[in-house]
Amino acid sequence: MDIFIQQIINGLVLGSIYALVALGYTMVYGIMGLINFAHGEVVMIGAMVALSVVKALAASGLPVFAVILIALAAAALVCMAIGFSVERIAYRPLRRAHKLAPLITAIGISIILQHTAMLVWGRNYHAFPPILPASAHEIFGATITSLQVAIVLIAGLMMAGLMVLINHTRFGRAMRATSENPQIAQLMGVDINKIISATFVIGSALAAVAGLMVSANYSIAHYYMGFMLGLKAFTAAVLGGIGNIAGAVLGGILLGLIEALGAGYIGDLTGGFLGSHYQDIFAFFVLIGVLIFRPSGLIGERVSERA
Amino acid sequence: MTTLTLESLRHDKRAAIAATAVLGLVLAVLPFAVGNALGNSWLRIVDFALLYIMLALGLNIVVGFAGLLDMGYIAFYAVGAYLYALLASPHFGLHVPIWVIIPCGAVLAGFAGALLGAPTLRLRGDYLAIVTLGFGEIVRIFMNNLNAPVNITNGPQGISGIDPIHLGGITLAKPLTFLGFTIPSLHAYYFLFLALALLIIFVTIRLEDSRIGRAWVAIREDEIAAKACGINTRNIKLLAFTMGASFGGVAGGLFAGFQGFVSPESFNLMESVMVLCMVVLGGMGHIPGVILGGLMLTVLPEFFRHSAGPVQQAIFGKILLDPEALRMLLFGLALVLVMLYRPAGLWPSTTRRREFKGESTTDVLKEGE
């Protein structure tokens, strides 16, 4: 039983990380209908910056909490600047082009961000300095660290915050209007350029948070880490229903649980034929299953646009 | 200039024949010119470019003609490659001749395409993209893991010692002697790939002009309207997946024979993305554009590889930026710039170009290039 609870916790933590990254995808998608493929790389930059700051300040004698906050602020600033410029340079000029055109620029931007990071931080893997207390809590024989508790809580908080922002503020109303119909929103006095820029900036700040959490939890950062993470998070966002904030979190958590339970139990259930080597595709099977019956994700709205 | 030449060719039958003849001659001489002037590594790149052109043309049917975003296309390439590898290598001790394998590869890949197409018929846009992406990964991961309990694909180790492509008693792995000429191996592969690429180009052109081709375009433009016009959208979409996939299967088989080694890492997601880039960058739905895209994205990274270091050396006298990083940066930049300045692709079809310009049709008229 403790093993089962542990697997649920594993899935929850992993899922919360996916959810944090997925929120960034889904926000941008919700407003522009655009897959921001470079988002994973923005998370990577966030992780790298946060890690470098923590490394630099680890010996400074500042309290751990302050170090983390400064690192987060620095990472958020850098990521926001990147998010803002990426939208201006690579997406805005193509707003009226075919949907695949910004997809290609996004791939181009990913390659550029990745290799810029390689130039700045080198090819080596970086370890997150061990400044966080490694306190483990026991729940029914299963363990969870304080950091992991924090990750799950932060993912929840972020989701709640975003939902309030979108549904209950003036800015949120402008966002929804832009997403519904940019032309008419503009006629109603919404500066859609500003709204879209702001969405990217917020999404990138989320990426910075996610980056910090990932690098602290796994104590590793590398210029190549954004790709896989971005892909998984994107899958999570689609599973939940892309464009939907709650959907991103639901999708993320589900994906995490599927991977953990899949790796943990399917091997024994199938007599070793489908073991943890198929961990990465359990999620795709579930995804295909879900999409066959609900073509716009678990709680996504019906979409009618075409590729 | 382009437009001018095109116009004159369109009207003058003799000029068209002459141009075709010149092209034929150029294509025939190309491998020898490239091999001698630039070295065999460039010839190998040209060989790969031909494979990628086949892939890009196959994906173009799905993405460009039918407007279905497929991000797992490399899976069909993998199916073709693995079929060749399994049927013509010491792995199972089978040595089936190529004229059996390549058509089988096309059929099997086409079947896989239908398999992918069937459950995804209801999906649109990005949902289709992620499911096809997942399909690509599923195929790769199965190939990576089907070495146990029964060893089928030999897992991550890949299959080595694959028979080189051989026709009758002639093998392409060794220099061929033909009417007193000796054709080195890489050149022979070039001609084989060229022949198949031309065949695929021909089939694609015929398809585009056919009822099926027009049905694809109709679905791309407006699926509901197409349905209303009596097009069986389900079958036509499945056909797009099947046809596109079968081209991938052919290219895959050739790849396996050419490389002599296949392993799952050759068929990762990045490859699918690259083929998609070729289609979009070249000009979706426009065959010459797609060919150009395929060539460009194969040749460009290699060009950067050859020049990133030496050019820096020449300009600054030393290597300022890591050449490998610079190469990738330039490649990323090229993708972004092409899309920004030519959002419809490098060489879009005229109808497409008009669509991208939106309502201002006057711009199209003015744009003479």
Added chain:
Amino acid sequence: MQHSRLSSMTLAVAAALAMIGCGQKEEPKPEAAPVAAPEAAKPEISVAIGHVAPLTGPQAHLGKDNENAARMAIDALNGQGVEIGGSKVKFTLVAEDDQADPKQGTIVAQKLVDAKVNGVIGHLNSGTTIPASKIYFDAGLPQISPSSTNPKYTQQGFATAFRVMANDVQQGKVLGEYAIKQLAGKTVAIVDDRTAYGQGLADEVEKGVVAAGGKVATREFTNDKATDFAAILTKIKSKKVDVIFYGGMDAQGGPMAKQMKSLGLKAKFLTGDGACTPEFIKLAGEASEGQFCSLPGVPLDQMPGGKAFGDTFNAKYGQIQLYAPYVYDAVMVMAEAMKRANSVEPAKYLPEIGKTDYQGVSAKIQFDDKGDLKGGAISLYQVKDGKWEYRETIGGAPAAPAEEPKKDEAK
């Protein structure tokens, strides 16, 4: 209609040709440097050594490490002023990136063949080494891989293929036995990263464990880009094993050891050469303490010149990542063969490589008839106070006594 299509096709290809043409102008000139001219009359001959490893992608750090070692070996050779066939030799390095991609591997291999390099060191991964080896073989170009461990590489019957690293079979057997005998394990869990390297080694370790009378309780899998291993480790925990073996690289091994500890797994962690790096300790942090790994060959400090090599490398390029000593040896083995053959021509010195008997910094190097390292000594290490500490060497010819009797370990 058809004609217009055909003519636009004509233009597509013509445009493409023009592009290739453009490439032509700039490309070959700077590339021309490494051309070997084996005429004895010239006062100085130039010998180009090709080196291939992934310099971009997830394994770029290892690739760069290999390249640095090759560069250092080349510099050392030029410093010695080697003379072959009566004339002074200048060695140059042609370093290439194969992105750990088999297709790129063959393109780069062809590029080296075209550039008429005199020999090739590489590639790093088995997945690129194997397809490239055919191209080198066809060109008669000797190839020494410093790090490909897949047995297939030398089993293809290519006379040009050598490696200065124990293959998976040699290392796996030792590791499997070690887990049962020295670590007193009864049950073992084996994890691998589903790469050609990780899976190949894990399969051999499984055989080794079974041969030594142990039991493999479960085999679990991850991938070479993963960071989260909680699910598989939890499953392993439920199997209550004594030893966990991981076949893969340090970037996964480090976090895995760390997550083992936070999940409360008490089993011993054992890994192969891919994670036998300082990187592993850095990434695992405190969790690395007491864990085990193996490296083919003999520790640097026990080899003549080994310590000097390590110090020089660390001063020049920073911490050795992993395969640097093997790369260095590979270059030296190639140069030695050229000296013995008194020729830099591939065809002339190739037979000499097979006869190598060279005291390298990683091991005493002799090849068997396939081109594999003879003997294949495997050394085991354990983390003590945040450093890999040498435990023992198993199998292979006993290490030649070091010139300076250095018994104490690295500090």
